[in-house]
Amino acid sequence: MKIGILGGGQLGRMLLQAAFNYPVELHVLDPDPQAPCAAATPYFKTGSLQDEATVYAFGKQVEVLTIEIENVNVAALKRLQAEGVKVYPQPHVIETIQDKRLQKQFFVQHQIPTAPFVLIDHPSDLHKHANFLPAFMKVGKGGYDGRGVLPLHSPADFAQAFQAPSLLEKAADxxxxxxxxxxxxxxxxxxxxxxxxxxxxxxxxxxxxxxxxxxxxxxxxxxxxxxxxxxxxxxxxxxxxxxxxxxxxxxxxxxxxxxxxxxxxxxxxxxxxxxxxxxxxxxxxxxxxxxxxxxxxxxxxxxxxxxxxxxxxxxxxxxxxxxxxxxxxxxxxxxxxxxxxxxxxxxxxxxxxxxxxxxxxxxxxxxxxxxxxxxxxxxxxx
The missing domain is CATH 3.30.470.20 (ATP-grasp fold, B domain)
Incomplete structure (x- = not known):
């Protein structure tokens, strides 16, 4: 079975190591020619994970397509899924989790316990929620490994606010x-x-x-x-x-x-x-x-x-x-x-x-x- 991995970092490398025991052939796409997976498989390709045409062309060569990073082109994944490629996790899952705002709303809709939050469309919205502090401002898209998270203790911290759509999450004890x-x-x-x-x-x-x-x-x-x-x-x-x-x-x-x-x-x-x-x-x-x-x-x-x-x-x-x-x-x-x-x-x-x-x-x-x-x-x- 041909399996494609979007992302060639350390997670993909360890996935390759596990796959050696199974009758599968893993192909990897990553923008970095020196990514950790590059030396671990002969089926390594260099290319953008955000470019729809690149991801689509890569996915057409495999039977199952998976990810080791969420920041990928979902439009290409939807096309591939519609044409019979098994995309796991499914595009709708990746799309929801790519955006922390959608993610948090999903938790509430499905009775998954989570910290109280409010959506922030523009930094000026923060002043309406000064009584929500202390809280954490989290950027909707693009944050990872602690990036895109800003602690807010008082309105004086609003000057550092993210300029992108975000959410304000109540600080947990x-x-x-x-x-x-x-x-x-x-x-x-x-x-x-x-x-x-x-x-x-x-x-x-x-x-x-x-x-x-x-x-x-x-x-x-x-x-x-x-x-x-x-x-x-x-x-x-x-x-x-x-x-x-x-x-x-x-x-x-x-x-x-x-x-x-x-x-x-x-x-x-x-x-x-x-x-x-x-x-x-x-x-x-x-x-x-x-x-x-x-x-x-x-x-x-x-x-x-x-x-x-x-x-x-x-x-x-x-x-x-x-x-x-x-x-x-x-x-x-x-x-x-x-x-x-x-x-x-x-x-x-x-x-x-x-x-x-x-x-x-x-x-x-x-x-x-x-x-x-x-x-x-x-x-x-x-």
């Missing part, structure tokens, strides 16, 4: 941020992974590390999985969906945002679960039985981000020291150049002892650094 990965195949079978707990870098607004399973009560974990299952069924979606949620201090769960593709919060599943999120996505879009989502053991995942002040050809300082540690699995994404905050890889840590797991998280964060070749002296792998 967050106890923990969690994520549930859920999958659904063509036959309608649905399976959710155990919730994970995400700890964010306060400066970069990216996941610093995550813990699996999340430290929740059985009731909270079951409710989070139930919400994720209800959401993927409401979307009538085929594929894998990452559902990020707030666990508030009053015990309530609110869906924050969703991503209709493999996700940073599911990387640990490669080593820590019976089925990885990548294999599960392949099973879903090819209508195979979904795999067991149970955890094999407790785990953590640490993101490897480019160090501040480092640009250019990449060096991994401390790689040998990291690999010498028991239960450490290093995944590097094959990106030739680093810059501050860029996702360059991740490390999965396996350990059933919570104290030992936390010690290993601290160890990896201390010894393994993503630096630039020009700024490094000595052996970066020491």
């Amino acid at each position: 967050i106890h923990k941020e969690i994520s549930v990965i859920v999958a659904r195949n063509e036959a309608g079978e649905v399976r959710a992974f155990p919730p994970v707990e995400m700890v964010f870098d306060p400066q970069l607004n990216l996941v610093d590390y995550l813990l699996s399973p999340a430290q929740l009560t059985e009731e909270q974990a079951a409710e989070a999985q139930s919400i994720a299952c209800r959401l993927i069924e409401a979307l009538d979606m085929v594929g894998i969906l990452a559902v990020e949620m707030f666990l508030n201090r009053d015990g309530s769960l609110w869906v924050n945002e969703v991503a209709p593709r493999p996700h940073n919060s599911g990387h640990h599943t490669i080593e820590a679960n019976y089925t990885s999120q990548y294999e599960q996505h392949l099973r879903a879009i090819t209508n195979m039985p979904l795999g067991c989502t149970d955890s094999r053991c407790a785990a953590a995942m640490v993101n490897l981000l480019g160090e501040a002040g480092h640009y250019g050809a990449v060096y991994y300082r401390g790689l040998k020291r990291a690999l010498a540690r028991k239960g450490v699995y290093v995944h590097l994404y094959g990106k030739a150049e680093t810059k501050p905050g860029r996702k360059m890889g991740h490390v999965t840590l396996i350990d059933d002892d919570p104290d030992s797991l936390q010690a290993n998280i601290r160890y990896i964060k201390e010894v393994l650094k993503v630096e630039s070749r020009a700024a490094v002296s000595g052996n970066p792998q020491e």
Whole structure:
């Protein structure tokens, strides 16, 4: 079966790795000729993901078309779907999730718990909602990895407001941020992974590390999985969906945002679960039985981000020291150049002892650094 992936980043690379065990041929389209997928498949093509003609021509060569990034041309996907190409997730799902305004309205229409919000068509609208503060202004389209989110504490912050259609979301009283990965195949079978707990870098607004399973009560974990299952069924979606949620201090769960593709919060599943999120996505879009989502053991995942002040050809300082540690699995994404905050890889840590797991998280964060070749002296792998 010929499967096309729109996007050739690290998520596509790990999807390719999972596909090696199946009778499928994966083709990849990405605008960057040096994308992580470029060296991983002979069926890599360079081209724009936003150009309708390019996406359409690429999709006509495959039987199933999927994504590893949401910012793609939906008009081309609709044409392909109408002409018999299986597009998963479906174009209507991608279109809804591309726009946070539509996404939030969908949650309300389908009784999915989420933070109270108001739509902002123009920055001047903010003054009508001064009593809604503190809140977060989120741009409707184009935001990712913390970009396109602006905290508003008082009307004095309105001067920094986005000039594009946005939404104003009530600040949650967050106890923990969690994520549930859920999958659904063509036959309608649905399976959710155990919730994970995400700890964010306060400066970069990216996941610093995550813990699996999340430290929740059985009731909270079951409710989070139930919400994720209800959401993927409401979307009538085929594929894998990452559902990020707030666990508030009053015990309530609110869906924050969703991503209709493999996700940073599911990387640990490669080593820590019976089925990885990548294999599960392949099973879903090819209508195979979904795999067991149970955890094999407790785990953590640490993101490897480019160090501040480092640009250019990449060096991994401390790689040998990291690999010498028991239960450490290093995944590097094959990106030739680093810059501050860029996702360059991740490390999965396996350990059933919570104290030992936390010690290993601290160890990896201390010894393994993503630096630039020009700024490094000595052996970066020491």
